[in-house]
Amino acid sequence: MKNLFPYLKPYRFSVFLIVVFIFLQSLLNLYLPQLMAHIVDQGVFTENIGYIWRVGGLMLIVSIAAVVFSVAAGFLSSRTAARFSKVLRGNLFSHVETFSLHEFDEFGTASLITRATNDITQVQQMVTMMLRMMIMAPLNFIGGVIMAFYTNAHLSLVVVVLIPIIALIIWAIFSKAAALFKAMQQKIDVLNRVLRENLTGIRVVRSFNRTDYELDRFDRANFDLTNTTTRAQKIMAGLMPILMLVMNVSTLAIIWFGGIRINNEQMQVGSLIAFTQYVLQLLFSIMMVSTMFFMIPRASAAANRIFEVLRTTPEIRDLDQSSDSFKREDTPHREEDSKEEHALAADEERGKVEFRNVSFSYPGAEKPALEDISFTAEPGQVTAIIGGTGSGKSTMISLISRFYDVTEGSVLVDGVDVREYPQVDLRSKIGLVPQRAILFTGSIADNVRFGKEDATDDEIRHAVEIAQASEFISEMKDGFESLIDQGGTNVSGGQKQRLSIARALVRQSQIYIFDDSFSALDFKTDAKLRSALKEHVSGSTVIIVAQRVTTVMDADLIVVLEEGRISGAGTHRQLLEDCPVYREIVASQLSEEEIA
Known part of the structure; x- marks a missing residue:
């Protein structure tokens, strides 16, 4: 007391x-x-x-x-x-x-x-x-x-x-x-x-x-x-x-x-x-x-x-709040150098994501969720991550946004370890669409504006069009001012996903992460959305986690995960030739004619 x-x-x-x-x-x-x-x-x-x-x-x-x-x-x-x-x-x-x-x-x-x-x-x-x-x-x-x-x-x-x-x-x-x-x-x-x-x-x-x-x-x-x-x-x-x-x-x-x-x-x-x-x-x-x-x-x-x-002290803190091994020397000169390095890296690369020998274990887990992961997602390219349930796809995404810290290795954004960024600065670079689409009580416009507080009506409308949500919004009584119930219970799963995608797109980020965000969409809407995305995010790094092969097959780099390890990385054609795990996934979803 x-x-x-x-x-x-x-x-x-x-x-x-x-x-x-x-x-x-x-x-x-x-x-x-x-x-x-x-x-x-x-x-x-x-x-x-x-x-x-x-x-x-x-x-x-x-x-x-x-x-x-x-x-x-x-x-x-x-x-x-x-x-x-x-x-x-x-x-x-x-x-x-x-x-x-x-x-x-x-x-x-x-x-x-x-x-x-x-x-x-x-x-x-x-x-x-x-x-x-x-x-x-x-x-x-x-x-x-x-x-x-x-x-x-x-x-x-x-x-x-x-x-x-x-x-x-x-x-x-x-x-x-x-x-x-x-x-x-x-x-x-x-x-x-x-x-x-x-x-x-x-x-x-x-x-x-x-x-x-x-x-x-x-x-x-x-x-x-x-x-x-x-x-x-x-x-x-x-x-x-x-x-x-x-x-x-x-x-x-x-x-x-x-x-x-x-x-x-x-x-x-x-x-x-x-x-x-x-x-x-x-x-x-x-x-x-x-x-x-x-x-x-x-x-x-x-x-x-x-x-x-x-x-309770949060495990994940910014460097100026933390005393871990990544904290720099507390000298003004070093802090100025650090700011210059961050600015130069941002100007040169803007959105590059790199995993270097990353391993991660959840607290109390018997074995690592990820082990020795290394790959690079380049700006202007689409990087896809595919694998079976429990292979570590969503965990990998959480490490980029620093929801968890790596156990070993490092995740770099624009050449800088994510642990060296202030969390606000790091996440301002990222437009994330989570696996479970979450909407908040309020209007549709409010939910989209959640991604960018000062977004204009034109920016909201443009993001909604790319996310293929314009049609069902126009059919609602109050359009963009239509109210969303708590948890989005008055819209369908596909509509929730499209609004979540619009919320990320309105942010105009350097990095876009789609964590199995097209699973509730029909194939036609999925194809139209990915086509519209290409033009909107052409200069950004796009990382897609998906279960469908059709969603990832056009990606510039596909990373195949199996039990927390990379079993293959390359284009769709390269993996069909070199990666048995990927061939098995493709065979389970596509017919022989579609594979050919």
């Missing part, structure tokens, strides 16, 4: 005002029992009606002032907590945006969503309570103890006995509940994951009649969370009745012993009333703390999960 305090520093003045308001409120609340004692002892017993009205009016003014300070403190604490959570949520999101794919796999999407929403909400509620109760409770407690001893020191022995008993009760309950609240947050992750998988895969679930199975899976996760929550609530539910019992017994003890002292003329009735009020304030402050203890285990578990993400 101590990690939260730096996030409250910008709101120091608000916190100061909250402390002042709560302090004044507490002083006024402590003053009220004394006024009540004066009314009873000096007004009621002496039948002095004027004194009762005067002191009663003062009590009303004090009460109103206490309410004003309470409302002001409540408003400031709520606003401060809301702004605190806004900053924390923003920092968490921006930090997650720096993660490599490995960190995403490690945490899981469902868990990251829970941490950014539910966990931060738990912490926000905790901060709201902390800014009020954690300040008010100690003030009321200390003030109640002092005023109780001031009112009657002998009767205060009840308080001395009472406090250790309550502290022991709270500690016993808190220690049992803490572990359960931590488990609750983890089980919310599981429930979130099950729900997310079901909703995103609803078409598959229904097409295979697996609704009952998914309902059962959800029920198991839901019951597991409910069971843990119920156990935690049962433990915490016993806290309030026990405290109330202690409070009532304490009140009886005070009245009993106070009555004896009044009977012996050692205490006045008004003083007993005031003493009872101070002890009740003291007990209520302990109840406030117990309410905090109800929230602390869960909020603490949530805070730890949030800061677990914030403390």
Whole structure:
């Protein structure tokens, strides 16, 4: 929880005002029992009606002032907590945006969503309570103890006995509940994951009649969370009745012993009333703390999960953020030389991609996904990558965009190792169409403009025409302003792919990467799209990952992968003669007449 305090520093003045308001409120609340004692002892017993009205009016003014300070403190604490959570949520999101794919796999999407929403909400509620109760409770407690001893020191022995008993009760309950609240947050992750998988895969679930199975899976996760929550609530539910019992017994003890002292003329009735009020304030402050203890285990578990993400250092970082072996000497002269080298390389080659003896293994994998890969994709040429499922095609693409770093060797863009580029600069050179076409909620124009924020309407229209998407867009009611549902569920797979291609083309990049991006297109659309692409990307490096031989057979260089190794590289004709793996792929897809 101590990690939260730096996030409250910008709101120091608000916190100061909250402390002042709560302090004044507490002083006024402590003053009220004394006024009540004066009314009873000096007004009621002496039948002095004027004194009762005067002191009663003062009590009303004090009460109103206490309410004003309470409302002001409540408003400031709520606003401060809301702004605190806004900053924390923003920092968490921006930090997650720096993660490599490995960190995403490690945490899981469902868990990251829970941490950014539910966990931060738990912490926000905790901060709201902390800014009020954690300040008010100690003030009321200390003030109640002092005023109780001031009112009657002998009767205060009840308080001395009472406090250790309550502290022991709270500690016993808190220690049992803490572990359960931590488990609750983890089980919310599981429930979130099950729900997310079901909703995103609803078409598959229904097409295979697996609704009952998914309902059962959800029920198991839901019951597991409910069971843990119920156990935690049962433990915490016993806290309030026990405290109330202690409070009532304490009140009886005070009245009993106070009555004896009044009977012996050692205490006045008004003083007993005031003493009872101070002890009740003291007990209520302990109840406030117990309410905090109800929230602390869960909020603490949530805070730890949030800061677990914030403390995670991304594996892939720019050179000026990294201390790996590729970091240069930190001298201004060397940095200037580096900038000149990058500029010269960019002017001379613009888009050249080279793999030099590249090997790559996923974390925890038994064997490399890629091994000793070497080839060059030249600007102005089309380089195709083909191979069976699991041969490493998409992994190779991920290395160019630096979603992962190579284990051995190096990937160069324009003659410079991709690890030496700032990630923003590297990816600004690349127009990527991923294997799975992803669209975002918004209009068609917004989705295409995602590739280039300042793209004009003409540029968007031109990119859409090349991607062969103009026809189906013109048939939509609102054309380019037609809305895309979340995940692109209101367009077909082929339409999603064409919009994804348009999004990459509008960027006008030096390197275009198409990761199996034509698989959902019919042969006619595929052919028309590749023909239109030739003219648009003629000066750029084009890398195509594909399953279809017809998509890659016209490429200037075809790289054939098998189990993470290159089994052949060359043109379609050369590979037919020299590469058995490629001949087998071609034979499985084309007839003898088409091969000839």
